[in-house]
Amino acid sequence: MKTIKYMMLAVPVLALVACSDFMSTNSPSAMDASYAYSSPERCEQTLAGVYDLFAQNNSYRNRMACGFQGLNTDIEHSTYSTSNKEEQVMLVLYNMTDVNSNVSNNKKQDIWSYLNIGIERCNNIIEGITEYGGQDAVTQYFLGEAYFLRAFQYLEMVKYWGDVPLRKESLAKNPDGINNPKTDRNEVYEFIREDLRKAAEILPWSESCPAPAANSIERPSKAAALALLARADLMYAGKAVRPEKIVPGGTSAYKVDYNLELPADRKAVYQEALDACAEIINHDGDSKLIGNYEQVFKDLCNDKTSYKTMEYIWVMPFAMGNRGQFLNYNCVKLTDTKQKDGISGKLPNFNASCSTNAVQQVSPIMIFDFEKGDKRAGVTYAPGVWYYNNAESVTTDETKREAIFPGVGASEDRLYEKHNTINKYYLGKYRVEWMDREFTTTEDGVNFPILRYADVLLMFAEASIGGISADKPENKWGLDGKAMLDKVRARAGLGAAATLDMDAIMHERACELCGEYVRKWDLMRWGNLKEKMIAARDKLDQMSTPEGRAALEINDSIYFKYAFDSEVNGWVIDRESIYGLHVGELGAPAEYDESAGWVKKEIYTSDSEAVLGSAKYPLFADEEKLESRQYWPIFSVNYLVSPTTLWNDYGY
Numbered sequence: 326m327k328t329i330k331y332m333m334l335a336v337p338v339l340a341l342v343a344c345s346d347f348m349s350t351n352s353p354s355a356m357d358a359s360y361a362y363s364s365p366e367r368c369e370q371t372l373a374g375v376y377d378l379f380a381q382n383n384s385y386r387n388r389m390a391c392g393f394q395g396l397n398t399d400i401e402h403s404t405y406s407t408s409n410k411e412e413q414v415m416l417v418l419y420n421m422t423d424v425n426s427n428v429s430n431n432k433k434q435d436i437w438s439y440l441n442i443g444i445e446r447c448n449n450i451i452e453g454i455t456e457y458g459g460q461d462a463v464t465q466y467f468l469g470e471a472y473f474l475r476a477f478q479y480l481e482m483v484k485y486w487g488d489v490p491l492r493k494e495s496l497a498k499n500p501d502g503i504n505n506p507k508t509d510r511n512e513v514y515e516f517i518r519e520d521l522r523k524a525a526e527i528l529p530w531s532e533s534c535p536a537p538a539a540n541s542i543e544r545p546s547k548a549a550a551l552a553l554l555a556r557a558d559l560m561y562a563g564k565a566v567r568p569e570k571i572v573p574g575g576t577s578a579y580k581v582d583y584n585l586e587l588p589a590d591r592k593a594v595y596q597e598a599l600d601a602c603a604e605i606i607n608h609d610g611d612s613k614l615i616g617n618y619e620q621v622f623k624d625l626c627n628d629k630t631s632y633k634t635m636e637y638i639w640v641m642p643f644a645m646g647n648r649g650q651f652l653n654y655n656c657v658k659l660t661d662t663k664q665k666d667g668i669s670g671k672l673p674n675f676n677a678s679c680s681t682n683a684v685q686q687v688s689p690i691m692i693f694d695f696e697k698g699d700k701r702a703g704v705t706y707a708p709g710v711w712y713y714n715n716a717e718s719v720t721t722d723e724t725k726r727e728a729i730f731p732g733v734g735a736s737e738d739r740l741y742e743k744h745n746t747i748n749k750y751y752l753g754k755y756r757v758e759w760m761d762r763e764f765t766t767t768e769d770g771v772n773f774p775i776l777r778y779a780d781v782l783l784m785f786a787e788a789s790i791g792g793i794s795a796d797k798p799e800n801k802w803g804l805d806g807k808a809m810l811d812k813v814r815a816r817a818g819l820g821a822a823a824t825l826d827m828d829a830i831m832h833e834r835a836c837e838l839c840g841e842y843v844r845k846w847d848l849m850r851w852g853n854l855k856e857k858m859i860a861a862r863d864k865l866d867q868m869s870t871p872e873g874r875a876a877l878e879i880n881d882s883i884y885f886k887y888a889f890d891s892e893v894n895g896w897v898i899d900r901e902s903i904y905g906l907h908v909g910e911l912g913a914p915a916e917y918d919e920s921a922g923w924v925k926k927e928i929y930t931s932d933s934e935a936v937l938g939s940a941k942y943p944l945f946a947d948e949e950k951l952e953s954r955q956y957w958p959i960f961s962v963n964y965l966v967s968p969t970t971l972w973n974d975y976g977y
Contacts, residue, residue: 362453365463369537371450372467375474378443379641380648383427383434390641390773391654392417392684393428394485395842397944398854399861400691400835401752404684406943419954420946423977429960436485437963440478447475448495463535469527470538473545473553476520477775480557483510483517484846487956488571490970491516506970509571511584514561518597521557524550525601530608531632541630542637543772548609549639551601552776555784558598560584562591562792564852566955568974577976581852581952588796595788596798602785603802605638605778606809613778614816619704625774626652626759636779640772646762650682652771653764655840657707657751658683672711672740673893675757676765685752685840689868689937690861692750693879695836697907700818703900705839707753708885709742711895718743719924728922729887730896740895741887747928748936752840758893779813779837786810787830793851795827813837827851855951862944869929869937880905882927884917 361367379385388394396403396417405413412425429435450471458464482489491508492499493516524545531539531546538544561584569578585591615621615636624635628645632638643649659672660680671677687706695702712718715738720726723735733739745751755771757764789806791797800806807825810833814822817836822829834847848854867873874881883905887896904914917923929936936942945951953975964971 358449358453359457362450362457362464363459365459365461365467368450368454368458368464368467371446371453372470372474375443375446375450375471376642378439378446380643381434381439383430384436384439385641385773386643386648387650387654388428389436389481390649390651390842391682395845396685397858398688398844398848399857399944400688400694400839400844402686402688402748402942402944404686407941415946418943418946419950421954421957423958423961423964423973425960428957429962431962433962435960435962436481437960440482443478444475444492445495447471447478448492449497451475452495452498463537465527466529466535466538469524469550470545472520472524473528473550476517476524476550476557477553479513479517479520480553480560483513483560485957486959487565487567488974489513504967504970506573507571507972510565510567511561514557514584517557518554518561521550521554525554540632542632542635542640543630543642545639546632548605548632549776551605552638552781552784555598555601555781555788556776558594558601559784559787559792560846560850562594562598562794563850564793565849566952566975572974573969573972575972575974575977577953577974579953579975583794588794591794592791592796592798595791595794595796598784599788599798599800600802602781602788603804605781606785606804607802609778611812614782614812616816618701618816621777622704622754622756623759626755626757626771627761628771630772636777637774638776638778638781640774642772643770645770646766646768647770648768649770649773650767651773652681652755652757652760652769653767654682655685655752656681656683656755656757657753658710658749659757663710663712671713672895673758674760674763675711676763679765679767681757681764682767683751686748687750687752687839688861688865689747689750690864691835691839692747692906693908694832695907696819698818699836700816701836702906704753705836706750707742707756708750708903709744709898710749710751711740712743713740714738716741716743725919728920729924731922740893742896742898744883744885744898744924744926744928746931746936748942754840774841779816780843782809782813783830783834783837786825786833787827790825790827790830793827849955854955855948858944858951859948862939865937865942865944866939869935869941874929878909878911880911881929882925884914884923884925886922886924 361371392403392405393416397406403417405417408414412427415421415425416427451468454464454468488507488510490505491513492502492505494502496502525547528545528547528550531548534544534546564581564583566579566581568576569580583591613636621636629635658681659675661677692706715736716726716730719729726735730739786806786809788798789800807822810825810829811821813833848857867877868879871881883903886899886902888899890897904910958973958977959971
C-alpha cells in the first residue's frame with residue numbers, strides 16, 4: 326500500500342502545521358488534536374504532511390537528492406563543477422555563501438525551512454498520539470514512524486549545518502521554542518539517538534508492520550531505525566569541523582576534532598552502533614544481501630518496494646511519474662539529439678522528447694581504485710552514452726565498423742554506447758532502460774535510496790574495531806567484523822580482505838557506495854576530507870599528462886569490444902573486455918585485433934586538449950576553504966528573521 330507515497334502530491338488538510346513558515350505559532354486547539362489523532366487513518370494523514378515536504382520545490386524532490394549535496398568528493402564529481410551558473414559551481418566546489426537561489430529563496434522554499442517545518446510537524450504528531458491516540462498496533466506504528474522521521478530530519482540538519490536549534494516540543498506546548506538558539510550538535514545527537522531508540526522499540530520488523538507499511542521499504546521498520554541509529558552513532562563517535570566554542574553571533578575560529586572528547590564515551594557510542602547493526606544482521610541474515618550487485622539498482626529503478634526481496638532497508642518515497650527527480654539527476658546522460666523516436670532501435674523506456682540532467686560522474690581516481698575482477702565497477706560507472714546512428718563516431722572505416730558490430734551493415738543505424746572520454750564517465754547505478762515504464766518527464770518518481778543492507782555490514786565492521794577511535798567495543802553477537810566486510814567483497818567477486826582496518830573500510834565503502842550520497846559525510850566524520858580532496862586533485866593533475874600517466878602506470882588508451890544486449894536491443898561496451906582501466910594495463914592487450922572487432926579509444930584528450938586537470942575538472946575552489954566550507958551557511962533569508970538566535974560560524 327502506498328498511501329503516503331501518493332499523498333505526497335499535496336499537503337493534507339489535517340497536517341497540524343499547514344502554514345508555509347515554521348515560525349508561525351498558530352496551532353490547533355486541543356479539540357482539533359483530539360479529533361486528528363482519534364483514528365489511525367487520521368494519524369496517517371498527519372504523517373503525510375511530513376512526507377509531503379520531501380517532495381516540495383527545492384527540497385529532496387529536485388535538489389537534495391539530485392546533486393546539490395554530497396558532491397564533490399575524492400571519488401565522485403558533479404557536472405555543476407563546470408556549470409555556467411555561478412551559484413551551482415559554488416554548491417559543489419566548497420565555496421558556498423549565505424545567498425544561493427538554487428537552494429533558497431525569499432518564499433522559504435529551502436531545505437532549512439522544510440526540515441524545520443517537518444520537525445515541528447513530527448513534534449505535533451508525537452504529542453498528539455501520546456495524548457490522544459489509541460494503543461492499537463497501527464496507531465503505535467505511526468508514533469514510531471514520527472520518532473524515526475524527526476530523527477532523520479535532525480540528522481540531515483546536522484549533516485548540512487553542524488550546530489542547529491533543537492526544539493524538543495511543539496510550539497503549541499512551548500511558544501518560546503521559536504527563539505531557541507543554535508545548539509551544540511552533541512546535544513542534538515543525543516536527542517536523535519534517543520528518538521531512534523524509541524522508534525526501534527516501537528516499530529516492528531518489516532514483515533510484522535501493520536498493513537500500510539508491511540514488507541515495504543517505503544516505510545520505516547525496526548531495521549530502518551537501527552540502521553539510522555548506527556549511522557548517527559558513527560557520525561557522533563567520529564570527527565567534525567566545529568567552532569572552538571558556541572559564540573552568539575558566530576565565530577570564525579574552528580577546529581577539526583572528535584565530537585566526543587573522552588575515548589570511553591566514543592567506545593560506548595561505537596558499542597551502540599555495533600549492537601544496532603548486529604540486530605539487523607541476525608534478523609535479516611545473508612538473504613538480505615542480494616547476490617547480483619546490478620540487480621540491487623535495477624529493482625529500485627523498476628519501482629519495486631518489497632523489503633523481503635530487496636537490499637534496501639528504507640527509501641524516501643516519491644509518487645511514480647508525478648513527483649521526484651532522483652533518477653533524472655543521477656542516471657546516465659541522455660538527450661533527444663542522440664535518439665530517434667518511433668523506431669525499433671529506440672532505447673527502451675526513453676521518450677525522445679525528454680532528456681536527463683545527469684549530474685553525477687565517477688572520478689577517474691575511483692575507476693582505477695576498483696580491483697581487477699570487481700563486479701561493482703561495470704555497474705558503478707558508465708563508460709559510454711547511448712546513440713542511435715550508423716556509428717561513424719566509432720570509426721569511419723566501414724570494414725572495421727562491420728567487424729565491430731557483426732551482422733549490421735556499415736551504413737545502417739544501430740543503438741549503441743558511444744564511448745566517452747574519462748571525464749564523462751557517468752554514474753551507472755540508475756538507468757532509464759531499467760525502468761518498467763517510460764521516462765516521459767523529469768519527474769520520474771523513482772524513490773531516493775537512503776539505507777541498504779551492505780552499508781549495515783560495513784558499519785558493523787567499522788564499529789567492531791572502534792572506527793577511527795581504535796578502541797574496540799564488546800562483541801557479544803558471535804559476528805566477526807572482517808567476515809561482514811568479506812561478505813560485501815564476496816558479492817563483488819573478490820577474495821577476503823588482507824586485514825580489517827580503517828584503510829580497508831574506507832576503500833570498501835568507496836567501492837560499494839560510490840554515488841549513493843554517503844562519501845562526503847564519511848570523509849567528514851573520519852576527519853580527512855581536506856586531505857583526501859587535495860590528494861585527489863593532485864592525482865587528477867598527474868593523470869592529465871602523458872608523463873604523469875606513465876609514472877602512475879596508467880595507459881593512454883583503452884581497448885574494448887562491443888556485445889549485443891537483447892534486453893535493450895542495442896550494442897553495449899563489453900565490460901569484461903575493457904583493457905586499460907587498471908593500473909599496470911599498458912600497451913595493447915595480446916588479443917587486440919581490429920579485424921576481430923576491437924576498438925581503441927584515447928580517453929584523456931578531446932580535440933587534442935587534456936580533459937583532466939584542475940581547470941577542466943575542478944574538485945574545489947580554494948584549498949584553504951576545504952575545512953571551513955564543509956558545512957553550508959544558514960541562508961540569509963532564514964537567519965535574518967532571528968538575528969539574535971541564528972548565526973553563521975566559520976567566517977561566513
